[in-house]
Amino acid sequence: MKKTFKIYAVIFIVVMLILALLEVNKKETVSWRKNFDVNEKSPFGLFVFNNEAKDLFKNNLKKTEEAPYDYYSQRKKEAHNIVVIQNELDKESWKKILDQVSDGSDALILSNKVPKDVSDSIGYYDSDISFAEQNVLKLTDKQYQNDFIQLDKFPSGKGFSYIKPKVEVLGKTVEKNNSDQANFIKTKFGKGNIYIHCEPLFLTNYYLLKPGNQKYAQDVFSYLQDRETIWFVKKNTKMSRFFMRFVLSNPALKYAWWVFLGGLVLFIFFNTKRKQRIVPVLEPLRNxxxxxxxxxxxxxxxxxxxxxxxxxxxxxxxxxxxxxxxxxxxxxxxxxxxxxxxxxxxxxxxxxxxxxxxxxxxxxxxxxxxxxxxxxxxxxxxxxx
Known part of the structure; x- marks a missing residue:
């Protein structure tokens, strides 16, 4: 074994040991990104709600990753419930949802990303109504007066700045220094009803794991009738089938894997460089x-x-x-x-x-x-x- 190869091997082993020690002593960081992913256990994922949804809808819930346009283009459905949670849909899908509601279905939209042309047809304008770091979500129905939820981590501050007269206010955002603002409404659309809640954050893991907050979520979904419910989940929630998914899903294993590949590339580079044949020197032609x-x-x-x-x-x-x-x-x-x-x-x-x-x-x-x-x-x- 050549001397230079031994030196590279020792350097590689020392670097690997240092990286291993840093990885062991590294504190796990918490991602506060609002992903609304049913498989995410981070604070703003929907892992808890996804596990409790079957009981909440009495085993009458069906989840689908298809877009509403594809789903309803392939099948005809009787009147049912539609649930959309912070899912960016195309305009044709929104149109399909409105057609289903017009025929007698009910749609519960928990999102602050509804396209403007859709919100205009329903009868409201949404905007940023608050920049406070904390606020409280309450329902207007007297039977739910004792059920509320306090948002103390990154509330969106969204609300309804304008509502048509026939739209019913079901919930509001309460703050100390500002007047109450509507955040949960109901409107009649054809034969069905559309419910819009512009603060879906209360369904995330961080808030549902706090004692008492589950009651507010149950109250919001209680406005839907007891019948089949279709939940259109985000497409990126599908589990990967890649053979390295276990290694890549674990931060420590993924880090070690990439370091190993990097070390292998460096070894091949330096090893081949040492064995390269000598390039002959060509004398220029004499004048x-x-x-x-x-x-x-x-x-x-x-x-x-x-x-x-x-x-x-x-x-x-x-x-x-x-x-x-x-x-x-x-x-x-x-x-x-x-x-x-x-x-x-x-x-x-x-x-x-x-x-x-x-x-x-x-x-x-x-x-x-x-x-x-x-x-x-x-x-x-x-x-x-």
Missing amino acids: TSLDFVKSIGNLYLQEGDFHDMMAKKGQYFLNKIRMDLLIDTQHLDADFANKLQLKTGKPMEMISEAIALIKKGQDPYANVMKEDLIRMNKLLDEIMG
């Missing part, structure tokens, strides 16, 4: 043209033929003048010098001296020195620079 030019230059220097080198340098310069500046180089006279001076912007003295040296290189009988070649090369580079 043979540059070597050829250097060889020719050295040859001329060794021969000392400065006259021939001046002639070739002048020939190259004149060719560049023709190609780049489009100047005729057949006659190296004053006209040529003026054109070259205008296009390059160099002093006329420099241009005249360069032309003289080019002519000297072209003269086969001229006596050319090394200094002439150096001076000519410098002048031509400056002119075309």
Whole structure:
């Protein structure tokens, strides 16, 4: 076993031990999210109500995760009760519910998320009526005067800001510093009745487990007739069938599982990186043209033929003048010098001296020195620079 692998193994074991100690000593946090999930045991889930619902409805309750639109499109029902608890439904489903109520069914809606077009057709407007941290829910019927529930954890503060005259108020929100506001109403709709309660929080685990609060919930549902009741529950309450559901549902096991997978990925990454083959170094291709030019230059220097080198340098310069500046180089006279001076912007003295040296290189009988070649090369580079 390699030394580096042993080091990684020790680091991984130490990290796992530290994480295990932190997990053991970690305090369980309580989620106060208002999920209204029938399988949730958190404070604002409906686990308790879901277990007590059969007795509350005398075993005449049917739960379904289908949307009301799908449910009623596939079957015809006689008059019955409809229950919806904080469930966001589509407009077509709301329309199906209203059609059932119009035919004689009763609907109990415990939600503060009823679409505005539906609430308008029923006959009320809802809004935020309170921002107090605590309030009390009471029913208006005298036989229920002693049954109330105090909301001391995150009440929604929802209520009915406007109610049509034919709508009956069944419950209200009571506060110390504000006037009472309606939160539970009843209205006739066709042959049936619609009950709207805009504070479903009283059905959650946190409040139903407090002594005495169950009576208020029983009073609210007592307005429904003793007949079959359909409860449309939220779709996300279905139990997962994933083979890892037990591990992923337990926070400690889920945390350990992801740490294990992360460690495995790191091990594979570092292990494969160590065994990667060496990438060969590729030498760049040599510029043979540059070597050829250097060889020719050295040859001329060794021969000392400065006259021939001046002639070739002048020939190259004149060719560049023709190609780049489009100047005729057949006659190296004053006209040529003026054109070259205008296009390059160099002093006329420099241009005249360069032309003289080019002519000297072209003269086969001229006596050319090394200094002439150096001076000519410098002048031509400056002119075309």
